[in-house]
Amino acid sequence: MRRFLRLLITVVVGSGLVWQIHAQDDQAKTRDAEVLTDVSGKPYRLPGPGECQAVVVIFLSHDCPIANAYAPEIKRLCQVYKQRGVVFCVVYAERDLSRETAKKHAQEYGYCCPVLLDPELKLVRRVGATKVPEAAVLSPRGDLLYRGRIDDRYVDYGQRRSVVRSQDLRDALDAALSGKPVARPRTEVIGCDIDFGPTGQHR
Amino acid sequence: MWTLLMLGAMAAPGLEARQQGGAPTFCRDVAPILFNNCTSCHRPGEVGPFPLVTYEDARKRARQLARICEKRIMPPWKPAAGPETFKNARMLTNEQIAVLKAWAEAGAPKGDEADLPPPPKFPEGWHLGEPDLILTVPKPFVIPAEGPDIYVHFVLPLNFKEDKYVRACQVLPSNRRVAHHGVPILDGSGTARRLAAKHGGDHYPNFGGPGFIPRGFLPGYAPGQLTKDADESDDRGITLPKGTDIVLQMHYHPTGKEETDQPRIGLYFTDRKPKRNPCIIALANNDIYIPPGEKAFRRSDAFRLPVDFEVRDIWAHMHMIGREVRVWAELPDGKRKELLHIPDWDFNWQESYFYTEPFVLPKGTWIRAEFVWDNTADNPRNPNHPPKFIEWGEGSTDEMSGLIIGGVTVRPQDELVMWASVIGHYFEIENKANEARKRREQNRASGRR
Numbered sequence: 001m002r003r004f005l006r007l008l009i010t011v012v013v014g015s016g017l018v019w020q021i022h023a024q025d026d027q028a029k030t031r032d033a034e035v036l037t038d039v040s041g042k043p044y045r046l047p048g049p050g051e052c053q054a055v056v057v058i059f060l061s062h063d064c065p066i067a068n069a070y071a072p073e074i075k076r077l078c079q080v081y082k083q084r085g086v087v088f089c090v091v092y093a094e095r096d097l098s099r100e101t102a103k104k105h106a107q108e109y110g111y112c113c114p115v116l117l118d119p120e121l122k123l124v125r126r127v128g129a130t131k132v133p134e135a136a137v138l139s140p141r142g143d144l145l146y147r148g149r150i151d152d153r154y155v156d157y158g159q160r161r162s163v164v165r166s167q168d169l170r171d172a173l174d175a176a177l178s179g180k181p182v183a184r185p186r187t188e189v190i191g192c193d194i195d196f197g198p199t200g201q202h203r
Numbered sequence: 204m205w206t207l208l209m210l211g212a213m214a215a216p217g218l219e220a221r222q223q224g225g226a227p228t229f230c231r232d233v234a235p236i237l238f239n240n241c242t243s244c245h246r247p248g249e250v251g252p253f254p255l256v257t258y259e260d261a262r263k264r265a266r267q268l269a270r271i272c273e274k275r276i277m278p279p280w281k282p283a284a285g286p287e288t289f290k291n292a293r294m295l296t297n298e299q300i301a302v303l304k305a306w307a308e309a310g311a312p313k314g315d316e317a318d319l320p321p322p323p324k325f326p327e328g329w330h331l332g333e334p335d336l337i338l339t340v341p342k343p344f345v346i347p348a349e350g351p352d353i354y355v356h357f358v359l360p361l362n363f364k365e366d367k368y369v370r371a372c373q374v375l376p377s378n379r380r381v382a383h384h385g386v387p388i389l390d391g392s393g394t395a396r397r398l399a400a401k402h403g404g405d406h407y408p409n410f411g412g413p414g415f416i417p418r419g420f421l422p423g424y425a426p427g428q429l430t431k432d433a434d435e436s437d438d439r440g441i442t443l444p445k446g447t448d449i450v451l452q453m454h455y456h457p458t459g460k461e462e463t464d465q466p467r468i469g470l471y472f473t474d475r476k477p478k479r480n481p482c483i484i485a486l487a488n489n490d491i492y493i494p495p496g497e498k499a500f501r502r503s504d505a506f507r508l509p510v511d512f513e514v515r516d517i518w519a520h521m522h523m524i525g526r527e528v529r530v531w532a533e534l535p536d537g538k539r540k541e542l543l544h545i546p547d548w549d550f551n552w553q554e555s556y557f558y559t560e561p562f563v564l565p566k567g568t569w570i571r572a573e574f575v576w577d578n579t580a581d582n583p584r585n586p587n588h589p590p591k592f593i594e595w596g597e598g599s600t601d602e603m604s605g606l607i608i609g610g611v612t613v614r615p616q617d618e619l620v621m622w623a624s625v626i627g628h629y630f631e632i633e634n635k636a637n638e639a640r641k642r643r644e645q646n647r648a649s650g651r652r
Contacts, residue, residue, distance in 0.1 A: 065252035068459035072349045096259070109460050155583040158276045158549075162351070162523055163588040195263035198310065 033126035034142065036091065036116040039103040044114055046089065049140040053085035054176050056169070057136045058150070059093040059118075059129045062105040064192035066157075067133040070150055071109040074133075077150070077169065078113045084177055088113040093124045093132055093194045124194060131189040135169045137176055146172035148187030156190060227306040228314020229258045236299050237261060238323045240278050243427025246325070249379050250426050252458070256322055258313050265311035269303040279552050285541040290557040291425070330430040331371055334469030338449060341405050343463040346381050346455045351523075351599055352551050356388075356413055357406045357451040358399040359468065367443045371432045371471040374424035374451065378464040383454040384554060385424035387468055388417045389443070395450040411597030412520060412605060413450055416629055419481045420609065421449070424466075425554070432471070440477035456551070479611040482621045484512070485629060486530075486572045486606040489636035492643060493578045493602060495590035499526070502604055503573040504632065509624040511613035513563050517543050518555040519572075520605035523584045524593060525550065527575040530606060535567040542570070542608070550584070555609070563613055574604040595636065 034046040046055050058074055060067045078088040090111050092102050099117065106115040118124055127136040127144055137146035152166040172182045227233060237245075237255045245251030245260075254260050261268065271277045278293035295303075306312070338359040346353060361367075376382035390396075394415035398407040407414070421441060422431065433439030443449075453466060488502035519528045525548040532540045543556065564570070578590050586600040587593075593602050612621050 063253035065458070068252065069349065069457070071459040096263075156276070157271050157274070158279070158551075159583055161583040162586040165588055193264060193267050198262070 033122040036118055036123060037099075039099055039106055039115045039117065041099060044089075044116055046138070046142075047087050047140070048142070052087045052140055054087075054140065054145070054173065055138040056081070056086055056088045056173065057123065057127065057138065058088070058090045059124060059132045059134045059136075059194065060090050061092060061094050061132045061192055061194075062097060062101055064132045066154055066191045068109065070133050071111070073150060075110065075112055078111075081173055086173060086177070089116055090114075091116045091118050091123060093118055093121060093129065095119050095121065095195060095197060121194065121196065130194055131191040132194060133191050134189045134194075137169070137172050137182070139176065145176050146182045146185050148184075149189045149191075154190035226309035226312060227302045228312050228318065229261060229306070230314040230316055231318035232302050232314075233261060233306050234258075235320055236295065236302060238320060240293065240295060240299075242323055243325065250381070250383060250456070262311040262313070265303075265307040269300070269307040272300050272303055281545045281547065281549060281552055282556055283544040283546050285544055287542070287562070288559045290559050291428075291554075325427055326429070329375070329469050330373055331432060331469075331471060334373070335472045336470040338468040338470070340451065340465050340467070343377075343465040344406065344453075344455075346462045346464065347457055348459055348461050349457050351457075352383070353408065353453075353455040353457070354410050354412075355406050355408050355453050355455070356395060356398070357453065357466070358390075358395045359449045359451060360396065361443065361447055361449060363443065363445045363447070365445050368473050368476055369421060369433075369441045369443055369470055370473040370475075371430055372421040372441075373430040373469045374422075374466060375469060376424060376453070376464050376466045378462055379426065381455045381458060381462045382424065382426075382464055382466070383456050383551075385454070385466055386452045386555070387421035387423060388413050388450045388452055389419040389421070390415050390448045390450050391418045391444060391446060392416075393448070395448055409597055410522070410599045411601070411603045413452060414597070416485060416626065417483060417607070418444070418447065419483065420555075421468075421470075423555070440473055440475065442477055442480050479615045480618055481515075481609055482512070482612055482618060483625065484508075484570060484606075484608040484610075485625055486570065486608075487632050488574065488604050489595045489632055490639035491576075491593070491595040491602050491604065491636075492639075493524070493576050493593045495578055495587075495592060496580075497576070497578045498581075500576040500578060501573060503571060504604070504606075505569050505571045506624075506628050508564055508566055508568045508570065509620050510617035511563055511566050512568075512610055512621070513561050513613055514542070514558060514608055514610045515561045516555050516557045516609040518553070518607045518609075519543060519545060519548075520553060520603060520607075521548055521550065521574055521576070522599065522602045523550055523586050524576045524578050524582055524602060525574065525604075526577040526582070528572065528604075528606070530570070530572045530608075532564050533569040533571065535565055540564075561610065570608065572604075572606045576602060 036044055038044045090113060102117055127147055129136065133150060135150050136144060139145055148168055150169045151164045153161045153164045155161060168184065168187050175182045241255045245253065245255035247254050272295055280293045340357045344355060372387060374385040374387060376385060392415050395413065398414050399405055419441060449468060451466060451468060484506055486504040486506055488504045491502060493500040521528065527548055528545045530543040532542055578593055580588065580590055595602060612618050
């Protein structure tokens with residue numbers, strides 16, 4: 001019985017250690033994925049604990065009509081939630097996008113938040129995004145609280161609601177800011193596929 | 204080990220065959236489909252939001268292309284197949300869609316560049332050289348970053364002292380990224396001038412159409428469309444009677460950022476008077492009062508041809524909750540001929556449809572149109588949530604029905620009879636709607652008592 005207990009303790013402690021090492025590993029990778037370059041070429045790290053209440057990342061491509069059509073709404077959300085300590089970033093999830101094109105596009109659409117490039121799709125993979133415009137809400141510690149559409153204005157390609165009925169990103173943020181669990185933490189995005197390269201591998 | 208080798212040997216030929224002949228390649232199979240059906244809009248500077256010209260353009264969205272074409276969302280084409288075909292049809296065959304699917308599934312291979320056809324060339328600027336007269340919209344028009352599609356009518360007075368004959372016309376937007384289409388409409392009534400003045404200038408934003416019965420149309424703008432010279436045929440030219448104004452209807456699609464456009468119209472004149480002038484048939488039912496929750500609210504209208512008429516084109520109109528439109532002809536011998544069926548109406552893709560072969564409908568033919576609206580919450584385009592009563596009106600949240608058939612009378616001397624009949628029918632439409640409105644109000648009043 002004692003031997004069994006010892007074995008049990010060894011197994012539990014051992015696996016705990018392994019788990020911790022893995023967790024640290026994961027965290028290091030996560031942190032690495034959270035450092036991107038902005039359109040002016042400067043490195044940008046997603047804010048962490050003590051720096052914000054939540055982080056919203058919105059993945060874009062410069063030529064997705066649905067992502068572009070959301071620009072005014074993204075700007076509105078950014079303005080509204082800035083006052084509540086939320087940091088918004090828009091991230092071009094494009095492997096082959098030049099910084100000049102990205103910069104010009106960001107200026108034309110007038111994004112008023114950090115505009116980042118993710119040519120290696122590391123932040124894309126980290127949060128598991130597959131489409132643009134896909135939004136992700138992260139806690140200051142980096143936990144993924146929500147991933148999905150901004151709202152339900154697109155029903156399908158070429159089919160747009162006249163009246164938005166479900167403000168999914170706003171709902172997720174309101175829940176996160178009041179410390180409540182997000183009611184629908186994952187929603188489906190109608191938009192353009194992120195190009196994962198000729199092999200098409202997601203992760 | 205032996206088994207593995209065996210399996211490898213068996214698999215290899217299949218793979219090779221697929222690479223050689225089986226799987227479609229971009230250069231050989233996909234590029235011709237894109238160049239002939241997509242590139243007119245999907246090229247730099249055009250209304251298509253991304254280009255479909257190079258291999259990379261297509262590769263990175265290969266699966267999405269296949270999906271969207273399979274659902275027939277693109278190329279955008281609303282009419283269902285009928286007995287007549289349309290010159291301006293944009294449709295892929297089932298085989299072409301199968302090629303796009305197989306190509307995406309095979310990983311979007313490029314193939315041999317030697318197979319690649321040259322990309323299509325589209326003429327720039329004025330297609331037929333410097334026009335005889337250029338009309339320019341006075342001020343750049345601002346298209347906001349978001350909101351519903353915009354229909355705007357620019358009034359361009361001609362102030363001609365005599366009739367002029369047009370052999371060709373080209374509408375040239377200055378910003379083709381936002382211009383869906385443009386149609387020059389002829390107004391001899393002065394209504395458009397008044398509407399523009401009421402709106403404070405040179406244009407008016409009428410969602411419901413031009414607001415007058417068009418005296419005719421000039422060839423309009425659609426991406427990639429070539430300007431034709433009508434001088435060769437006897438009745439393809441168009442008379443611009445003195446006192447006519449051109450009203451340019453432009454359809455714009457907001458893109459997420461503010462844009463401007465300042466379109467121009469180029470006119471090419473001829474001394475040769477056209478033998479026949481374009482005529483129109485206008486159908487509508489303005490008795491529209493759609494209760495919330497109504498899945499299929501129906502209205503119809505019918506017009507009897509007073510003379511033999513050659514049908515050339517057709518255009519239907521409804522607003523956001525329009526669901527379906529069907530137009531047919533009942534010939535004097537009892538035969539029925541389908542003219543147009545749009546089973547899934549989309550306000551944003553309304554356009555004129557040009558019959559491949561014009562056809563004659565004899566005197567006494569009834570032309571009938573039926574319109575269906577869906578005012579339920581299931582309809583994503585419903586402007587109200589929850590649904591509300593929707594009535595006839597020209598605003599974007601009102602509803603309308605409309606149908607215009609363009610053509611010529613078989614005999615030139617019948618033009619006046621035809622025009623009088625169309626005007627007469629217009630007043631019938633108005634009267635019917637007014638009577639229905641009165642009845643409804645009376646019923647409501649007596650219901651209250």
